Amino acid sequence: MSNDPYPNERPDPRGDDPYSSDPYSSDPYSSDPYVRGGASGQPQLPAYEPGRSAPLPPPPGQPMPPPYLYPAVQQTPTNTSAIVLIVLSSLSILTGYCCYIGIPGLVLGILGVTKQATDPEGAAKLTKIGWISFGALIGLTVLVVGGAILLAVLSEA
Numbered sequence: 639m640s641n642d643p644y645p646n647e648r649p650d651p652r653g654d655d656p657y658s659s660d661p662y663s664s665d666p667y668s669s670d671p672y673v674r675g676g677a678s679g680q681p682q683l684p685a686y687e688p689g690r691s692a693p694l695p696p697p698p699g700q701p702m703p704p705p706y707l708y709p710a711v712q713q714t715p716t717n718t719s720a721i722v723l724i725v726l727s728s729l730s731i732l733t734g735y736c737c738y739i740g741i742p743g744l745v746l747g748i749l750g751v752t753k754q755a756t757d758p759e760g761a762a763k764l765t766k767i768g769w770i771s772f773g774a775l776i777g778l779t780v781l782v783v784g785g786a787i788l789l790a791v792l793s794e795a
Contacts, residue, residue, distance in 0.1 A: 720750035743772035
C-alpha cells in the first residue's frame with residue numbers, strides 16, 4: 639500500500655516542457671526582451687539547465703551579457719612596514735623598561751595602517767616618520783643608558 643494520498647493528481651516529472659510552470663512563459667505583450675515571448679515574439683532559452691553549473695550562452699543575434707555584475711575593485715597593497723612598526727612599538731611598550739620609546743611609533747603606525755586605503759602616499763610618509771621617531775628614541779635611550787652606566791663605572795673608581 640502506498641503512502642501517497644493523491645496518486646493520480648501528480649504531474650509527470652518527465653514531461654515535454656520542464657519550464658511549463660514559468661508564469662512569464664507565454665506573455666506576448668511584454669516589452670522585456672528577457673521574458674520569453676517578449677518584444678521579439680520568439681521564446682528565449684532559459685538562463686540555466688538543471689545540473690549545469692555555468693549559464694548558457696545567449697541565443698544567436700543577442701549581445702553577450704557582462705561577465706560580472708559589479709566592477710572589480712582595485713586592491714591597495716598592505717602597509718607591511720606599518721604593521722611591523724606597530725608590533726615592535728607595542729613590544730617596547732609592554733617591556734616596561736623603555737615604554738616611552740614605543741608610543742610615537744605605535745600611534746604613527748596605526749595611523750599609517752588606517753590611511754592606507756584612502757591615501758597610500760600619506761600612509762607611507764606617516765610610517766616613515768614613525769620609524770624615524772622609533773629609531774631616534776632607541777638611539778637616545780641607548781645613549782642615556784650607556785652614559786648612566788659609564789658615569790656609574792667612573793664614579794666607583
